[in-house]
Amino acid sequence: MESGGVQGADTGKSTLPPTANQTTAENPWPLRMLSQKLKMHIDRVPPTWVEGQVIELNRRNSTTYLTLRDTDAEASFSLVVWGSVMARLEMPLEPGSRVVAQIKPDLYIKTGRLTMQTRDIRPVGLGDLLVRLERLRRALAAEGLFDASRKQRLPLLPHRIGLITGRDSDAMKDVIRNASLRWPAVEFEVREVAVQGVNAVAQVMRALAELDARQDVDVIVIARGGGSLEDLLPFSNEDLVRAVAAAATPIVSAIGHEADRPLLDDVADLRASTPTDAAKRIVPDVSEELHRIGQARAMLARRVEQLVHRETDRLATLRSRPVMANPAGMVDVRTDDIHRLTSRAHQAVSAAVHRDTDRIAHLKAQVRALSPQNTLDRGYAVAQLPDGHVLRDAADAPAGTRLRLRLAVGEVAAETLP
Structure with missing residues (x-):
């Protein structure tokens, strides 16, 4: 490598490849050249605002070293915060704090170490989170994701229920116990996932995709037994909200948090106030249904009896009419009419015959009188x-x-x- 560099200096013209994809084992780059090119490229990256959670914090003299992790995925960066930046904070940072930071990547050429120089850092309070959630809520509502017209109706009697909930959680037990008490024949397809933390969004979305793809799952319940606003942030994640909106299976949200509703409540086809409420709303009560069936059968029997009695009375009324009491009377009346009309017809015909007979005799006499x-x-x-x-x-x-x-x-x- 040194000989290559010297050769280039002696001739005044570089023989090194101009780009990385042109390097070979016979004609490589000096390591310093890679560092310089990386340095030039990284220096062009503009300062960027990022959000994350502080999971490690070490102070060394006036410099603070932070490890910032993404709130919804397994991704983290080490940040260097100078004392002047930390001095602008009203309250000191603690592990677990949610922050936004303006960072600028920097490469130290001698060691090839990449650091994130922090130019500004600000804690994210509850007020900031609520403002951002409300802004996202309005944006998604403007797209129509929360419209009542796109919400699906739950099946009257689901055979199999998909349940996405925390591992061995009370929410899972509440849904299964109460639904089974109301309708013992119901079946569950359970997916136990993380319901808070960085893995929650990915695991919930994966479980949702699995259950939505199954033809035997009639409805999907996403349940959690309440929690703080920070704990419920995964259920306001935009990717999760869009996945729920795109699901073909009806979705029930049972997060159980009345004060600050996550966006999942708005996009779900049905919002239940608690996991227990979800169980009551997705399956009917078998005892109530049996009682209703009994009432319906009794009402049907009464209606049939009323119909039979009413028609029996009508038949009795019809049979009491003269025409039904003596059906031959109507025939006898018509017989007398026929006899009378027949007699009149015979009399009319006889009169006509006698009259025409006399007329013929008169005509014969006239003809004979005129005969030669x-x-x-x-x-x-x-x-x-x-x-x-x-x-x-x-x-x-x-x-x-x-x-x-x-x-x-x-x-x-x-x-x-x-």
């Missing part, structure tokens, strides 16, 4: 020429003309005289 035969019967005869024409003029029958005379009965031959 009637004329012949009175002594007249009809003279016909040999060609059959009737003789109407004597001039048409000169002497010697043979004639045929039609009489009332028969015919005679004749001849005209000169």
Whole structure:
């Protein structure tokens, strides 16, 4: 490595690779070059405000060394705080304090040690936490995550309940005991997780994803038996709130903290005041349901009896009517009508026949009076020429003309005289 550096100095031109990905075993960087480049890169990082919890604190003369850990994950950094920065604090820091700090990374080239130089540090009080939670609450509400229209209805009778709660906690015992007393057939799928501290958010979200993916889980209860505002902060974590909003299974929040409601209460499909209240609201009481069934059956029996009695009375009323008491009476009345109408029809027809018979006889008499035969019967005869024409003029029958005379009965031959 030294020979490479000397060679570059002698020629006045560097033979070292310009970037890290161009280095090789045959042409490496001197360690100082890596330190210098890292130093240049880190120096470009601007000061950054971060939040965490103080888990270690060591004071050495005027310098304080802190270990700051993320509040929701296993991540930590060592911070160096100069005495002038610590002097601005109204109250001294203690392990467990929640703080925000403005830090600037710095690399010491000689040792390659990375330190976080703290330019400002401020404790986060309850008031600050509440303000930030309220700001996040308003932002999520503006997105519609808390709208009643997107909340799912709980099943009437869940067969299997997913329960996310602390390990061997009273909240778990309360939910299981009270739900089983109300509905003995109910089943539970329990996930015991950390419900406070840095691991709480990750474990609750992992358990939620597992239970939400199961088809046999009808509802999921996230339960904890209350606690301080700091203890309940994981249940206001934005990632957890969004995961609950995206779940396909109905979610019940049973955190049990009335004074400062975590955001989980707002996004859950149902908020229960305590784990015991959650058990009462997710399953019905078997004794109450049996009582209601008994009431329904009694009411149904009464309604059926009322219907039968009402219809029996109607049948009796119908049977008491004359038409039902003597059904043949209606037929007899119609029979008399038929006889009367039949007699009238016979009389009308007979009258018409007699009247038309007389009319026909009169017409026959008229026809016979006008008949040529009637004329012949009175002594007249009809003279016909040999060609059959009737003789109407004597001039048409000169002497010697043979004639045929039609009489009332028969015919005679004749001849005209000169």
